Amino acid sequence: MFRCEWISASEEVSSVVAGEYGEFVVTDFGAVGNGVTDDARAIQQAIDACSAAGGGIVVFPAGKTFLAGPLHMRSNVNLHLRPNSVLLANPNESIYNESAFGANEGEGMMWLSGKDIRNFTISGTGRIDGNAVAFMGAELDDSYELKPVTTFDPRPHVLTLINARNVRISDVTIANSAYWTVHLVGCYDVAISNISLLNNLKVRNGDGIDIDHSRKVRISNCFIESGDDCICLKNRREFEEYGPCEDVVVTNCIMTSRSCAVKIGSENMDRIARVLFDNCIVTESNRGIGIQNRDEGTVEDVTFSNMIVDCKLFSDVWWGKSEPIYVTSYPRARGNHKDAGWRFPKGATKGACGEVRNIRFINIASTSENGIFIGCDTPGKVSDILLSNVDLTLKKQTAFKGGVYDRRPCEGEGFVKSDVFGIFAENASGVTVRDFQVSANDFPGYAAPTNFVNCTDIRVSPADHVW
Template sequence: MVIYNILDFGATGNGQIDDAKAIQQAIDECSNAGGGRVVVPAGKTFLTGPFDLKSNIEFYVQTGAILKANPDENVYLESAFRENKGEGTIWIGGKDIEMVSIAGGGIIDGNGVAFMGEDLVHSYELKPFDIVDPRPHMITFIGGNNIKIRDITLKNAAYWTLHLVGCNDVSISDMTLLNSLKVRNSDGIDLDHSKNVRISNCHIESGDDCICFKNRREYAEYGACENITVTGCTLISTSCAIKIGSENMDRISHITFINCIIRNSNRGVGIQHRDEGEVSDIVFSNMLIECRLFSDVWWGKAEPIYITAFPRSTENHKDAGWRLPQGKKNGSVGKIKNITFSNIRCKSENGIIVAGETPDKVSNIRFNDVDLDINKTTQYEGGLYDCRPCEGEGMIEGSTYGFFFSKARNVFVSNCFVNWGDNKPEYYREALKSEAVDRLTIENFEGNAAFPEKYKAIEITETNSVLQRESKREKC
């Protein structure tokens, strides 16, 4: 393999001079020669503005090397979402690239706090902007094929960290991703219209979604997001550790999550459907999920599992201007179906929620061997449902149930268990509550209400075709 060391192209590595020109020259020469390895050498910090990777290149950041984003907002000119210029720019880019890898054991540092405003205790202030939000997304590949990212540390993103749009045949493995838990929009991995992706053995800490699958309207031509496996990852998020949606104008399907651990997160698994696309055929198995409440700055209310399908809000520019179909003032929501949770252990301040606009919007949802421990552990207000960004009231007051099903079809609960901790506020209620569900099956369900002297263990209203096999025993 031919080696192209960026120092040989004029990079200084003094952490003060922008080395983007030298880095781009090394990449271009390597690609023009047919490919090879572009090396960011150990022992130095390379400050750099935007540059693009090319085909047939291994971008190798050596252990002990740091690649750091230039804090000058004026150097970031390319929008991350084409004509939608209000949601960040591109730092490390690549379009229509093939056979590209990022590796080497070093650090790519987005210098995120440099792009933030005041420290607001629970988060950093987002600086105002006119048309272009200059905050750079760390890595944005569009239309890539055969992409590998491995053995690297990504940290301190100012916006999304790894955004793969319309990419096919992707492997992300043994990566450490460490963002500030106070930087809003600092997603970890965003797969956008991407296919045939393997994510394995990664540790991700993020102030927004750790792993998120979506189909953004700006890149509609790339089609569905599908055929994805996620294995052996550990996740920490101030928002949602694993999220499907909310932007989905196409189809998200055929996905498995296996052997993952979620800790200290505001929401565990969220299928947050707000657009006309479809979410289907997803399996979550062998997982530990631990959640807690955070400030209202962050979406979520400590739901370990959250499945909702409601039309998108039209009340603010961010969710209406570029989220709705062109020329439409109102949107619609598609279906969620064939979702399975198996062998899951949850601890949280809130319960599991499944809800749709109408029963046909959410169907064939299975919970098998899902245990839930609920206990109030923080001082943040509970007894709330966070449905943002939905049409109407986004934050709804209500009681907290172990399992709460509202307007769904074909819900199956088998060998599941709810336990309430010692700290039980008065809004803690039934172990299972079902309302307006079409066909509910409960088998070997164990658990009492939080206050069994006041409430039944299971409360079912307006629910058709209930099949309930008696539990072996009830626990409190």
């Protein structure tokens, strides 16, 4: 039996004063830390007192588990988890009622959240745990069933920051999210470093870090495992007032995903630009590097360099067909999904997809059960794509049948059946390939290094190497 206590915004901040070095220890405010009692009231009092005092450190003592329902972050607060401390999401679905997407309640609620805050930090070597399996349905072979919902989904996102500035997240472990894990909306000047983000690989929608309408974001030296996308850049329609997603750098990270480890899209109603992924490793993923433009926004000036990408096939529950590199723009499918009304511009019943251009892949070594896929619905909508010093080893690793590329979510046919090519492109323009090497080794269904269908301005040099 869990005991829940609530504090309203109008209640006075606790009279407990800060300890040495401006520390506000949550147990001094009444938190029990036994993993059974809901400590949200006490923790919120500590956060509020810290911010009201002008800033400081909210401390979770070592070796204790603090069960808590929803919490609101404040400005000038450092949420610090000491070694072997755990902040654990209360599994009671009924207490999560603040939507992670405003009026759209169909894609989860918020657990830890902050809006219009400044100078916020999460630090320490403790653990923030979203208690994911408590919110899931039955366990399947490579996923969990999602509980049936209509227009309201109670699953909590771990951390949602909206219009936050000067955000630092370092060293902690963030784990077991039931939905998205770290969601940055309209944020500016964010640095995430040295964290372990360890989600259950069977949890659908379990994104790692979502950078949404945000700018000046740096992610470095992180280890991320997530059922859904590990790092994803996007522009959701619910937050269109925050403008484009720009100036993002990701370096020295290791990622594993059942969907797409590194993704841009699919939600993009604005502009995503000036992005760099460098010195990263992708392992055991269904798709490696993906640009999945499905809305009217554009994607441009993106570089992926010095990366190792290993992919293999998973079931159709997960988007992707083991494409190590994937660059696409197709109109989003219409449907009756719980959030379908939020996928298109207001009043529209169908969508459009914007241009993808000036995308560079430099020094990429990949092993996969499929080749590179580049495609769009209209000739030239995907353009100026560079693949330089890209090595692909085709290696059969699973019993899943190959010879399929995945366009989902899109209007029309979602799966493209084909022989396996090192690069398969349709309707693209201005594709430059330099020093592309394919090792096929009698891979089943392999046809040739490249296949350009209805493409223009294709430059391949020197001649493809195949052995």
